[in-house]
Structure formats: structure tokens, C-alpha cells
Amino acid sequence: MDRTLETFLAQVAKRAGYDSPQQAARAVQNVLEVLGAHLVGDDRTDLARLLPKQCGPLLTATEPASEPLAPAPFVEAVAERSCDDVAEARRAVGAVLPTLAEVTDDALLRRILTQLPPGHAGLFGRTEPA
Template sequence: MNSPLEALLDQVQERGRYALRQEAAHAVQIVLDVLGAHLVGDDRSDLARLLPRQCGPLLTEGEPASEPLTPRGFIEAVAVREGVEFAEARRAVTAVLGIVAETADDALLRRILTQLPPGHAGLFGRMDPA
């Protein structure tokens, strides 16, 4: 039986079409680190509690971002940290954030999206609220 972390990595590996679990783990690490820098307060810690325990520090222990990122800027930040092209970073972002959206309840996801500039819902596989 898989641990919660192994199950998460399997989901990311499948959704992101990664050949290796290590690639999925790297995507999770970078994307959650960038996301955590843009969330504050209870939303960040509430999300951390829903994910495997090893993911919590990625969300909660990083330095806060100095300015908000557009959705494109979010992907570019992942690309820079991961050392990959934009399309590869987008694949990582949508794989990881899509699973985050499935893990969080609708209320938490709305609170998270409220902290991010408009347009981020698409990165989570959701429509922007009207």
C-alpha cells in the first residue's frame, strides 16, 4: 500500500506524464514552493494539512513573495527554479495544482484563488469565478 506521499507522486507522475517518479517529486517541490510564497495565513497552513506531511514545509517555510505573480509569471517562476522551458514548467504547474484543487474543498480553493491575481483558476484546472 502506498504512503500518502507516494500516492501524490503517482498522481503527479501520471497527470504530468513523467517517466520517473523523481521528476514528479521535483515538480511537486518547485510548484508548492512557488505557491507557498504567494499564500499567507490559514489558507497556507490549511492546505499544508491536507497534503502529505512532507509537503507542508514546502508551502509554509519559504520566504513570502515580494510581489504577486500573474499566471504566466507563476509558470515562469517555476521554469526558472526548475531550469526548464516554459512548456515543461506549465506541465508541472498544471499537474501539481490540478491535484491540489482536487485535494482542497471548494471553500479553501476559493480562498486560495482570492489570494492570487485573476487568471490562476485555469492553472488549477478550474474556471475563473464570474
């Protein structure tokens, strides 16, 4: 698996329909920071190791959230972080999380989804685990 930042950003940009790698980088930063606040322990660090080295700290340096967020509030948190509207945040989440799922093995993705409230699998482009 190619784990270069350029490749990762290109995948996000293509999925979101962004015109530039800078837009993709901004989306990646905002989504990973919100996601990182909602993951704990080895799952967070295991996921960070699978990402381009520049992306890992975005997950691991974030302070843990005080409460879990359902999918809609998760998207709203990305909107607040990025100062974008909810539609643009949904676009970012819909590009970053499925790209993340592609670099993550199924076992780790299942563990991540068990840390998040029900409904997040769809944000990753997956069906809810049974």
C-alpha cells in the first residue's frame, strides 16, 4: 500500500471533487482531528501508523472528547473546526473517512467502529457491523 501523503491527498481530492491538494489537506486535518478526539488507546495509534507520517499526529495529538458524537454531530464538529458549513463538512467527511477505511484492515476498522456510536460505518463507506 502506498502511504505517501501525496497519494493519500490525491485519493481524498478525487473522492471529494476538490481542485487542489490544499483543499484535501485541510479536509484531512479537520476530519482526523475530530476523529482522533473520539478514539482511544491502541486503535488510535494503530490507525495513525497506517497513515502517511504527516497524518498520524493529527489523530494522536488531539485531546479526548468529553462525550461521543453520533454521525450528524460528528459532521457538525468538523464544520465547527473548519469554519465551513455542514454541507462542506459532510463532503470532507465523505472523502476522508472512506479513504481512511481503504488503508485500514477490517479488524482495526471494526474496533474503531465499536468505539464510535452506531451509524458511523456509513461515514466510512461501510455497513454497520452485526
